Structures are given as C-alpha cells and as structure tokens.
Amino acid sequence: MAQIMLAHYLQLIERCWKAQDGEKLASFLSLRHEHTRSKHLYTDRPESMIERFISSPVDELASYHLKCIFFISNNQYIQAYQQQSNLTQCIARVLQSQKEENWLLPVMYVVCLDLRLLAQRAEKERAGVNEKPGEILEKAAECLMGCFRVCAADNRSSEEDTKRLGMLNLVNQLFKVYFRINKLHLCKPLIRAIESSPFKESFSLSQQITYRYFVGRKAMFDSDYKAADEYLTYAFENCHRSSRRNKRLILIYLVPVKMLLGYIPNKKVLEKYNVLEFWDLVQAVCQGNLKLFDEIMEKHEAFFINCGIYLIVDKLKILAYRNLFRRVYLILNTHQIPIDAFQTALVYLGQTDVDLDETQCIVANLIYENKIKGYISHQHKKLVVSKQNPFPSLTSLS
Structure with a gap:
C-alpha cells in the first residue's frame, strides 16, 4: 500500500512538472498540504522509487521534500530544516537554469515560506543547547537570499515572464527573519532594490501591505516618523477589514508614531482593535500627568516590551512635558x-x-x-x- 501511494504521489509530481503547473506543483511540495499527513509517504530513502517515476531535475525536489516530511513526522526539526534548506537551494538552481521561464515562482514562494517556518521551529528545538541563538535563521536567510539574487538578476523587461515579480515575496520573508534576529540593517539594500524596481506597482496588494508594514517599523526604529507614518498608514488602510489581527499588529506601531507626530488616536479605534493600553497613555500625555505616565509605563511594561515598542513609547513623555508646561x-x-x-x-x-x-x-x-x-x-x-x-x-x- 505504501509503495502504491508513494508511486501515485510521484506520478502527480511528474505530471505537474511536464505541464509546467507551478501552483499544483507548489501544493505537492508544501509542508502544509494534506499529503504530508500520509504515513505512506514517510521515508528517509525515497531514491529508488523516485528513479522509477520522475526525471531530472524535479527528482531532487521530490527527494528533499519526502525526507523533510519524514523527519518532521519524527519531530526531528533540525534534520527536517536541513532537507528543506537543500530543497530551497535546489529551487534556486533550477530557477536560474530556466532562463526564459518563471512558472516555478509559486513553488519558490511555498518552499521559502516553509524554510523560514522550519528554521523557527528548529531554533526552538535547539533552545537551551550551547549554540549561537539565531544561527539557523541566519543560514535560512542566506538560502532565501540565493533565491532573491536569481530573481533580481533576471533583466527581461516583460512583466509576464520576469522572475523579478518574485522579489517582494522574498524580501518579506527576509524581513521576517531579520526582525526576529534583530539585524534590521540588512533590510536597507532590500528596500533599495524594491523601491528602484520597475515592477514596484505590479506586486500583489497583500505583498505590498506586508512590505510597507515592515519598512514602516524599520523607519520607526530609525526615528524617521514621517516615513513610518506613511508606510504604516498605507498598510493599515489597505489591510482587509476582516483581517483584524493584522490590522491590530499594524496599529500597535502606527499609534505611537502618530502620537509622536502630534496626533491623538480615536478611542473607538483603539477599542475596536483591542489596544486600549494606548488610551491610558493618551490620558496621561494629554493631561501632562507625568506621575500617571510613569505608572502606566510600569503597568503595561510587558505589553510594550513584547511588542518591541517600549523605548519608542517612552519618547511620548516629551509630549507629557509639553502639556504640563x-x-x-x-x-x-x-x-x-x-x-x-x-x-x-x-x-x-x-x-x-x-x-x-x-x-x-x-x-x-x-x-x-x-x-x-x-x-x-x-x-x-x-x-x-x-x-x-x-x-x-x-x-x-x-
């Protein structure tokens, strides 16, 4: 039964490859697809079966993927990450070899997302071990950069065929890694690459929202509050109304930026997105009540620290001084x-x-x-x- 299921899976992979169906192939190489729950596909030595059903170069992709889900099934996330890393590097090579095609971009998106998520899980597995924190995520970023370079190097001007359409997706994945390991200075060349891209307006709205969210946060940490306001406001206003969690995340950074620029947030908006911690702060700032300000900073200290905005919010004290004076x-x-x-x-x-x-x-x-x-x-x-x-x-x- 296991061999029959594995053979069927491999035949589907081969069929997608020959049809150049990037979307379907991406699903069969995704760690979040239902096929990963099938025990019949769990094997750390799939090579002999792969040789019978799949041709090169998709055979490598399938091999790394099957080994990855095997290790995940055994909760061996570091080994799974290594296989996913191999898969990502393989995707970069195949993409580079396909000079005139970009149909593999959906596969790259899925593989790179899974790589980042697996790297985060592998970091947790290694927590407590005497190893450098964030090392796996740094290596994952190197793999993501390999794919980014392949996309950025495509100099074709046709919007339909260029691999440069994949740049923003990769930049957003890299942002998520760099923010997690606190290496925001590495974002600068990526921002420059996107801002100078002739396809800047062609990226999907969801990708542009994510991009502006992270660029806005970086501008906030750089004390460029006007730029932070511009990027975060775009992200908040264009984020779908049903995405309440995402709108709340954006608001957590937009509110202190707005206040630092001299604006006072609306209480109804703060209530709607459950960030009333800021309303207490608004009261203290507007009253010029420095004692209350210090009490609120202490009361909500954990919230502000967990969001990474404690030092930014503390700068609002200057407004409390202004109002008191x-x-x-x-x-x-x-x-x-x-x-x-x-x-x-x-x-x-x-x-x-x-x-x-x-x-x-x-x-x-x-x-x-x-x-x-x-x-x-x-x-x-x-x-x-x-x-x-x-x-x-x-x-x-x-």
Missing part, C-alpha cells in the same frame, strides 16, 4: 515663565530627581522639537514664549 503657562498667564515654576510642577508630579538644570534641558528640547515657540533667557532663568500660539496644538486623529 502649557498648563503652567496658562496658570501664570505670562509670556515670561520662570524655569523654577516648571521644576515645581515636575516635583509635584513625582519627578523629584529633576533639578533646575535638567528642567532647563527639557524646556530646550521642547523648543528644539518645535513643541514650544520661544527661547530661554539664561540670564533671567526664564522661558520667553511667542505671543502667537506658543504651544502648537495637537491634532485629533479620527
């Missing part, structure tokens, strides 16, 4: 405000370790960031603010 300005009702008046307010709100010099530095930073219009009179230790709109207002975001 505006309240001081309104209370004193003068355009010449003593620096020690700001310090008194800070001490009142629990910032007891801030002296007059540090308070002056905070004020200077707010002026530098155009959150206060004015200058510091060092001789008189006063902030002299503009008589017209000294504290530019924050814009509500619906």
Whole structure:
C-alpha cells in the first residue's frame, strides 16, 4: 500500500512538472498540504522509487521534500530544516537554469515560506543547547537570499515572464527573519532594490501591505516618523477589514508614531482593535500627568516590551512635558515663565530627581522639537514664549 501511494504521489509530481503547473506543483511540495499527513509517504530513502517515476531535475525536489516530511513526522526539526534548506537551494538552481521561464515562482514562494517556518521551529528545538541563538535563521536567510539574487538578476523587461515579480515575496520573508534576529540593517539594500524596481506597482496588494508594514517599523526604529507614518498608514488602510489581527499588529506601531507626530488616536479605534493600553497613555500625555505616565509605563511594561515598542513609547513623555508646561503657562498667564515654576510642577508630579538644570534641558528640547515657540533667557532663568500660539496644538486623529 505504501509503495502504491508513494508511486501515485510521484506520478502527480511528474505530471505537474511536464505541464509546467507551478501552483499544483507548489501544493505537492508544501509542508502544509494534506499529503504530508500520509504515513505512506514517510521515508528517509525515497531514491529508488523516485528513479522509477520522475526525471531530472524535479527528482531532487521530490527527494528533499519526502525526507523533510519524514523527519518532521519524527519531530526531528533540525534534520527536517536541513532537507528543506537543500530543497530551497535546489529551487534556486533550477530557477536560474530556466532562463526564459518563471512558472516555478509559486513553488519558490511555498518552499521559502516553509524554510523560514522550519528554521523557527528548529531554533526552538535547539533552545537551551550551547549554540549561537539565531544561527539557523541566519543560514535560512542566506538560502532565501540565493533565491532573491536569481530573481533580481533576471533583466527581461516583460512583466509576464520576469522572475523579478518574485522579489517582494522574498524580501518579506527576509524581513521576517531579520526582525526576529534583530539585524534590521540588512533590510536597507532590500528596500533599495524594491523601491528602484520597475515592477514596484505590479506586486500583489497583500505583498505590498506586508512590505510597507515592515519598512514602516524599520523607519520607526530609525526615528524617521514621517516615513513610518506613511508606510504604516498605507498598510493599515489597505489591510482587509476582516483581517483584524493584522490590522491590530499594524496599529500597535502606527499609534505611537502618530502620537509622536502630534496626533491623538480615536478611542473607538483603539477599542475596536483591542489596544486600549494606548488610551491610558493618551490620558496621561494629554493631561501632562507625568506621575500617571510613569505608572502606566510600569503597568503595561510587558505589553510594550513584547511588542518591541517600549523605548519608542517612552519618547511620548516629551509630549507629557509639553502639556504640563502649557498648563503652567496658562496658570501664570505670562509670556515670561520662570524655569523654577516648571521644576515645581515636575516635583509635584513625582519627578523629584529633576533639578533646575535638567528642567532647563527639557524646556530646550521642547523648543528644539518645535513643541514650544520661544527661547530661554539664561540670564533671567526664564522661558520667553511667542505671543502667537506658543504651544502648537495637537491634532485629533479620527
């Protein structure tokens, strides 16, 4: 029975190859297809059967795939990853040899996705062992780059036939690896390659959304908040309304970026996507309540750290300073405000370790960031603010 099932599977592979049916072949080489649950296909030595039913070069693809699912069935994920790595490299070679064709791109997409997922699983299997963390993922990225180079090197101008249509899919896979192993600097040449691609607008919307999500996150970490806002807003607005999980993921990074640019998020949006941790923060920032801000940062510390945005969110404290100092300005009702008046307010709100010099530095930073219009009179230790709109207002975001 096992040989009959294996023979049938191999015949299907051969048929797809001869018909150049990339979509069907991709399903038969996918680790998420139902055939991987068939015990009749589990073998670590499929070569003799493969020789009888499949010709070169698809014989190598089938061999690596069957060995991979065999090791997965035995929970040997490191060995399975090695076979999937061999399969990915084989796909790159075959793609390169097919100078005038790109029908194998769907197979490459599936194989590369499975490689990344297997690498993550292999990393977990190896956790606790005295090995370099992320090493398997780094090697997986090298395999993905091999496929990327093959696609990028295709200089044909025909959109129908070019392998360059596969570039964005691979870039997104590489982004997911680089973000996981914290090597964001490796994203820069990939971004440059996509931005200069003549097929930039031809990539699928789903791939463009994923791409902009990661580029937006990178821009956020680079403190380029305007670019981050542009990319993340595109991702959020174009993400399908039914993809609530993905929209929530995007919003987790978009909200602090918007706030850093001076916008306040709508509570209904935060409720809809279950990110009300930010609303508590909004309250503290708008009130200029530094004590409440510190309490909220401590309360939601795990959430912010797990999302990788703790340091970004902490930068919102500058807005809380701005709003507090505006309240001081309104209370004193003068355009010449003593620096020690700001310090008194800070001490009142629990910032007891801030002296007059540090308070002056905070004020200077707010002026530098155009959150206060004015200058510091060092001789008189006063902030002299503009008589017209000294504290530019924050814009509500619906």
